[in-house]
């Protein structure tokens with residue numbers, strides 16, 4: 001398969017006067033020289049013709065095409081946020097109702113959408129252990145339309161068996177929808193049979209923690225359904241991407257491969273040495289992670305295991321004390337989100353996963369003392385490691 005980096009490289013757009021960067025097309029509406037063409041456009045007969053920016057926009061289109069190339073998908077559509085990418089894609093597939101089988105270990109916002117909002121729209125969601133194929137298969141009914149999972153789960157860093165899920169979906173005529181937010185470049189869910197891939201572009205794809213955005217990647221047919229003038233969930237509910245944001249992200253995709261490698265290199269060095277210091281750490285790049293080989297078998301070579309890891313301090317108070325010390329020592333910033341150039345830390349049980357009921361948190365083995373780390377690449381790796389080990393030892397002493 002062609003290297004993913006080259007796929008991005010081969011997407012080229014020019015500015016109006018031959019500039020090496022495309023211009024931002026901010027127009028909300030486009031002129032029709034022939035009024036009859038506008039009528040035809042409204043009947044969907046003018047492919048490639050721009051009408052109104054909620055329907056399609058040249059700058060958003062350029063970004064979406066580059067993302068589609070990155071994910072090995074046919075087509076894409078930038079959205080206002082990761083959540084709108086998830087909700088719009090699923091609502092479009094589910095239509096007037098039915099069932100979704102979802103991994104229990106998903107992002108807290110996704111969990112709340114599935115648990116509290118979708119049932120009010122006639123969409124039922126069954127949460128399962130996505131690693132247990134028999135449990136997944138048993139959950140399928142004639143009403144099941146989608147299996148939903150995250151490639152690498154937030155925050156527990158469990159790896160989804162995408163090939164097996166893809167095969168199951170083919171066999172049972174169900175759509176596989178995968179959130180690939182933690183692993184852009186590293187893993188392409190399309191290779192394993194994902195029908196729809198979504199991203200929160202707010203994270204690694206932005207890389208600067210400066211904007212909210214998302215993207216849906218799928219077949220041309222499905223993307224056209226999303227912007228259909230009469231039934232499209234993006235067109236009619238309107239969570240579109242602003243062309244200025246699309247332009248920013250378009251440019252940043254050129255250095256996403258370098259950034260992902262840098263995150264992986266920093267994280268791998270950190271995790272290996274923290275483990276050597278006798279501190280237990282959860283990172284799929286370590287042989288001690290029981291899905292290390294599974295993840296390796298799914299990865300594009302050369303990008304590493306990514307920047308996400310977690311450490312279990314058992315109690316949330318202890319995790320927060322460690323985070324506080326680490327912040328004081330300028331190891332990282334105590335903030336939700338991830339994929340920033342600098343290290344971000346948070347306690348999921350009391351923040352990004354607090355939407356998940358205590359019962360479900362226990363069922364998915366989400367420890368109240370889990371501290372999630374999104375490892376940045378700015379700074380000296382060795383100094384960062386020393387700061388971490390020092391703070392960790394202090395916290396251990398403080399509370400033996």
Ligand SMILES: *Cc1c(COP(=O)(O)O)cnc(C)c1O
Pocket residue numbers: 081082083084107109110150154179181182199200201202203212213214
């Ligand atoms: C952050 C996140 C989302 C939500 O994305 P937004 O851009 O904040 O709407 C969805 N899935 C995962 C895995 C995330 O980390």
